Amino acid sequence: MELKERIETIVGSTGEVRIDRGNIVVEVKEPKKIIEIAKKLKAEGFDHVKSVSGVDYSDQGYFEIVYHVSSYSTPELAKAILVLKVKVPSDNPRSPSLIEIWPSVEMMERETYEMYGIIFEGHPELKRLFLPEEFEGVYPLRKSFKIKEEGIMA
Amino acid sequence: MYDLINYLWETGLNLLFSPEIFEPLVFPGLIAAFSLLIVVIWLERKIAAIIQMRYGPYYISRHTEGALQLVADLLRFLFSEVIIPKSVDKIAYVLAPIILFAFTFLPIVVIPVSKDFAAIDHEYSLLIALALMTLYSSFLLIVSWASNNKFSFIGGLREGFLSLSYEIPLIISALSAAVLFDSFNLIEIVEKQAAMGWGIFYNPLAAIVFLVVIIYSTSRYPYEIAEAESEIVIGPFTEYTGILFGLGMGISYIKLYSMSLLYAVLFLGGWEPVVWPLNLHPVLPGIILFIKAFIIVAFSVFLRAVYPRYRIDQALRIAWWKLFTLAFLSLLFSYGIKIIEVMG
Amino acid sequence: MSEEGYMLLQIGPQHPGSGHMRMLVKLDGDVIVDFIPDVGYVHRTVEKIAETKLYIQNIPLLEKPILNDSGNANLAYIIAVEKLLDVEPPPRAQYLRTIMAELSRIASHLYGIGILSILIGSSTGFMWAFGDREIFIHLMQMMSGARITYSYMVPGGVRRDLPDQFREEFRKAARYMRRRYKDYEKIIIKNPVTRARLEGVGVLSREKAIEWGTVGPNLRASGVAYDVRKVEPYAAYEDIDFEIAVREEGDCYARLLVRFQEIMESLKIIEQALEKIPNGKILAEKYEKMIQPRAKKLVEGTGRIKFPAIYVNLKPPKGEVFSRVESGKGEITVYLVSNGSPKPYRLRFVTPSFRNLLTFKNLIPGHRLADFPAIYGSLDYFPPGADR
Numbered sequence: 001m002e003l004k005e006r007i008e009t010i011v012g013s014t015g016e017v018r019i020d021r022g023n024i025v026v027e028v029k030e031p032k033k034i035i036e037i038a039k040k041l042k043a044e045g046f047d048h049v050k051s052v053s054g055v056d057y058s059d060q061g062y063f064e065i066v067y068h069v070s071s072y073s074t075p076e077l078a079k080a081i082l083v084l085k086v087k088v089p090s091d092n093p094r095s096p097s098l099i100e101i102w103p104s105v106e107m108m109e110r111e112t113y114e115m116y117g118i119i120f121e122g123h124p125e126l127k128r129l130f131l132p133e134e135f136e137g138v139y140p141l142r143k144s145f146k147i148k149e150e151g152i153m154a
Numbered sequence: 155m156y157d158l159i160n161y162l163w164e165t166g167l168n169l170l171f172s173p174e175i176f177e178p179l180v181f182p183g184l185i186a187a188f189s190l191l192i193v194v195i196w197l198e199r200k201i202a203a204i205i206q207m208r209y210g211p212y213y214i215s216r217h218t219e220g221a222l223q224l225v226a227d228l229l230r231f232l233f234s235e236v237i238i239p240k241s242v243d244k245i246a247y248v249l250a251p252i253i254l255f256a257f258t259f260l261p262i263v264v265i266p267v268s269k270d271f272a273a274i275d276h277e278y279s280l281l282i283a284l285a286l287m288t289l290y291s292s293f294l295l296i297v298s299w300a301s302n303n304k305f306s307f308i309g310g311l312r313e314g315f316l317s318l319s320y321e322i323p324l325i326i327s328a329l330s331a332a333v334l335f336d337s338f339n340l341i342e343i344v345e346k347q348a349a350m351g352w353g354i355f356y357n358p359l360a361a362i363v364f365l366v367v368i369i370y371s372t373s374r375y376p377y378e379i380a381e382a383e384s385e386i387v388i389g390p391f392t393e394y395t396g397i398l399f400g401l402g403m404g405i406s407y408i409k410l411y412s413m414s415l416l417y418a419v420l421f422l423g424g425w426e427p428v429v430w431p432l433n434l435h436p437v438l439p440g441i442i443l444f445i446k447a448f449i450i451v452a453f454s455v456f457l458r459a460v461y462p463r464y465r466i467d468q469a470l471r472i473a474w475w476k477l478f479t480l481a482f483l484s485l486l487f488s489y490g491i492k493i494i495e496v497m498g
Numbered sequence: 499m500s501e502e503g504y505m506l507l508q509i510g511p512q513h514p515g516s517g518h519m520r521m522l523v524k525l526d527g528d529v530i531v532d533f534i535p536d537v538g539y540v541h542r543t544v545e546k547i548a549e550t551k552l553y554i555q556n557i558p559l560l561e562k563p564i565l566n567d568s569g570n571a572n573l574a575y576i577i578a579v580e581k582l583l584d585v586e587p588p589p590r591a592q593y594l595r596t597i598m599a600e601l602s603r604i605a606s607h608l609y610g611i612g613i614l615s616i617l618i619g620s621s622t623g624f625m626w627a628f629g630d631r632e633i634f635i636h637l638m639q640m641m642s643g644a645r646i647t648y649s650y651m652v653p654g655g656v657r658r659d660l661p662d663q664f665r666e667e668f669r670k671a672a673r674y675m676r677r678r679y680k681d682y683e684k685i686i687i688k689n690p691v692t693r694a695r696l697e698g699v700g701v702l703s704r705e706k707a708i709e710w711g712t713v714g715p716n717l718r719a720s721g722v723a724y725d726v727r728k729v730e731p732y733a734a735y736e737d738i739d740f741e742i743a744v745r746e747e748g749d750c751y752a753r754l755l756v757r758f759q760e761i762m763e764s765l766k767i768i769e770q771a772l773e774k775i776p777n778g779k780i781l782a783e784k785y786e787k788m789i790q791p792r793a794k795k796l797v798e799g800t801g802r803i804k805f806p807a808i809y810v811n812l813k814p815p816k817g818e819v820f821s822r823v824e825s826g827k828g829e830i831t832v833y834l835v836s837n838g839s840p841k842p843y844r845l846r847f848v849t850p851s852f853r854n855l856l857t858f859k860n861l862i863p864g865h866r867l868a869d870f871p872a873i874y875g876s877l878d879y880f881p882p883g884a885d886r
Contacts, residue, residue, distance in 0.1 A: 020817075023820055049711060050711070050829070050848065051833055051848040053833050055835055066833065072708045073708055073722070102711075103711075104710055128538075131538060132538070140543060145546075202621060206621065206626060207626070304505060305507075375619060376619070378619060383514045383515065384514055384619065458621065460689075461689065461691045462618040462620035462689065463691070464694060465694075467866065468695075
């Protein structure tokens with residue numbers, strides 16, 4: 001696939017590129033490198049982020065931040081979904097924010113911050129979005145947060 | 155003894171039917187206005203419901219298509235608690251809507267119902283009516299200021315802006331009727347119309363401007379800006395509850411009614427034509443006047459189902475560019491007619 | 499009351515024009531200088547709950563945030579699950595899904611148009627749109643048996659076959675809607691006051707729309723011809739000939755017009771789908787086999803699926819998928835990570851309203867207070883959808 005090769009040249013040695021169920025997955029090795037890659041991807045035509053998700057693999061010692069990137073302005077790229085993944089250690093989850101490159105991540109990075117406690121460095125407004133004030137220090141989407149299930153009333 | 159009772163009865167009846175009492179209290183004043191309120195609000199809801207393909211008022215008095223819904227609403231307002239918030243200016247908060255309600259009635263005292271029946275028959279009764287009408291916005295400002303609520307405040311501010319812009323076209327278009335009929339006396343104006351023909355045919359421009367100003371100043375759609383629900387809750391009356399809120403709801407209708415009466419007198423020939431059996435008693439021609447005013451009121455409330463609302467700057471632009479210019483032209487037009495009359 | 503000469507106005511959540519959210523508006527006179535949408539009032543942690551529920555249980559869960567367009571929300575999740583399971587539904591089911599998704603889109607657009615109308619003060623537009631929405635809800639009820647939460651699509655197919663009277667009912671509905679469009683034209687679209695309120699207000703340029711990742715009709719009203727149905731056809735959209743409504747202006751009025759245009763286009767899509775729909779099964783063979791013999795007779799007789807037991811502990815293989823569908827309000831994306839257990843390991847559910855939140859936030863400042871409800875309504879922003 002031509003697009004995959006193009007992306008491989010962009011990513012170079014900073015990450016791994018593979019194809020998973022039709023989507024091009026880029027696994028960035030180091031969080032610091034993601035900005036560089038994102039800048040190049042944007043120049044390539046990937047102009048917006050569809051979703052930013054955190055995934056908790058803390059049993060293996062890391063969180064994964066997943067950006068699903070695609071394009072509105074370039075019709076060929078619109079068909080493709082580029083999955084940009086970066087791993088951050090779960091004891092100190094920090095990753096540079098991509099808001100400078102893709103402003104569309106603003107709210108989604110905020111949500112990932114409040115749900116996982118992942119700090120996006122450089123995000124201008126890293127505050128809670130959905131949760132009430134008393135949720136300080138608790139990150140509900142981490143696997144360590146257990147939902148207290150209420151018993152079924154007979 | 156019998157003579158005394160008879161005497162009291164006679165004088166009482168005379169007093170009641172004297173224009174000074176009868177007009178403000180019974181017709182076309184308080185009682186007539188209240189019945190009109192009930193009918194008009196019902197009509198407004200029903201017309202909107204028919205256009206919008208729904209039932210409208212239905213559960214209260216099913217046999218009359220829900221006509222008594224407003225009575226039920228009023229009763230509910232009467233018996234619901236009036237909550238006075240801590241942060242308000244209590245005296246102004248309570249008194250302002252009551253005074254406002256009373257003052258919206260006042261213009262009715264100078265509006266005659268027939269040749270010999272007016273509470274106050276003054277040489278300048280038109281000017282008195284107009285002056286009393288302009289009191290409305292200043293008391294609405296007090297209402298909004300006393301509420302100490304941001305939405306009320308914005309609503310009052312909007313009303314202030316609007317009143318500054320509608321009063322001038324209102325007064326000019328009324329004056330062009332006065333010029334046309336050479337009088338400030340409302341009775342004389344109607345008399346002239348009986349002789350010459352209705353004002354609306356002589357100066358349609360002034361009639362149109364006045365009609366738009368009625369809709370504009372009484373917060374009817376598309377100029378329902380001071381109370382815009384989706385923007386500022388209910389404007390000046392946001393903090394009000396119970397019967398005080400009920401008053402607030404009624405005030406704009408009362409104002410609409412009194413302005414429509416004035417409109418009927420100025421442009422629709424007032425109580426003319428007086429035909430049998432209306433000439434039996436001086437009050438009876440008032441029925442014609444009332445019907446004319448009612449048509450104007452019904453038309454104004456019907457617009458709710460047609461238009462969204464303008465933004466305030468758009469409304470102000472309409473008032474200053476279009477209404478003001480047209481009102482001014484209508485004044486010139488009246489003078490033109492006068493000149494032609496004098497020359498020819 | 500004021501801060502540096504500004505007025506800070508809190509709109510909502512108990513406000514007639516706010517919906518289920520609080521918004522902080524900083525006013526300089528009548529002009530909004532700063533706008534903070536304080537979302538989260540109806541947040542219900544859908545993504546966390548989804549991790550504790552079985553795959554099949556998540557179907558109704560994910561419908562609920564996007565209640566007024568639940569057909570499409572349902573579809574987005576089911577496509578993701580099917581990608582995981584590697585199941586292809588039979589063609590008839592694909593067509594039925596298309597019909598459901600389009601009906602849902604029409605209902606969603608009518609909802610949005612109604613809300614926009616009442617926010618700019620047109621009660622007639624509101625009542626009409628909500629009344630006419632009922633017709634399409636009725637059609638969806640015929641298909642699925644439920645009024646709002648259809649849960650119509652299941653992994654591998656749909657729950658019910660098309661009822662006999664559906665074609666006739668739809669023909670009536672389409673005729674009615676086309677006739678009604680002329681009424682809407684008179685009372686909303688061409689109403690001078692509507693135009694004064696919406697034209698040139700809340701202009702979203704093409705560049706900004708792309709930058710902020712705007713979705714749905716709002717994006718298309720800004721001149722970006724992006725529609726998932728064309729870009730990555732799902733269900734039966736590949737076989738159907740339709741156009742996507744695109745306008746260049748990018749203002750509130752263009753967004754309203756795009757919605758109306760899409761309603762008319764959706765009617766055409768459903769007509770085509772009803773014409774082309776093939777006969778056959780409505781559930782993938784893999785699962786149909788597993789229906790118990792006793793229940794099979796019922797399925798054949800009524801066209802209604804009795805779930806085979808496998809659905810209860812549906813165990814997709816390990817992996818992760820990403821699905822997108824074009825719902826009425828815009829693109830819904832589902833990112834699903836499975837670790838091989840009967841519950842999703844991670845379910846990321848990005849709703850169109852959540853993605854439009856940034857647009858909403860950035861579009862408001864600089865406008866007048868009265869423009870705020872107009873822009874809010876024109877974006878078809880649905881707080882429960884954004885909060886999830």
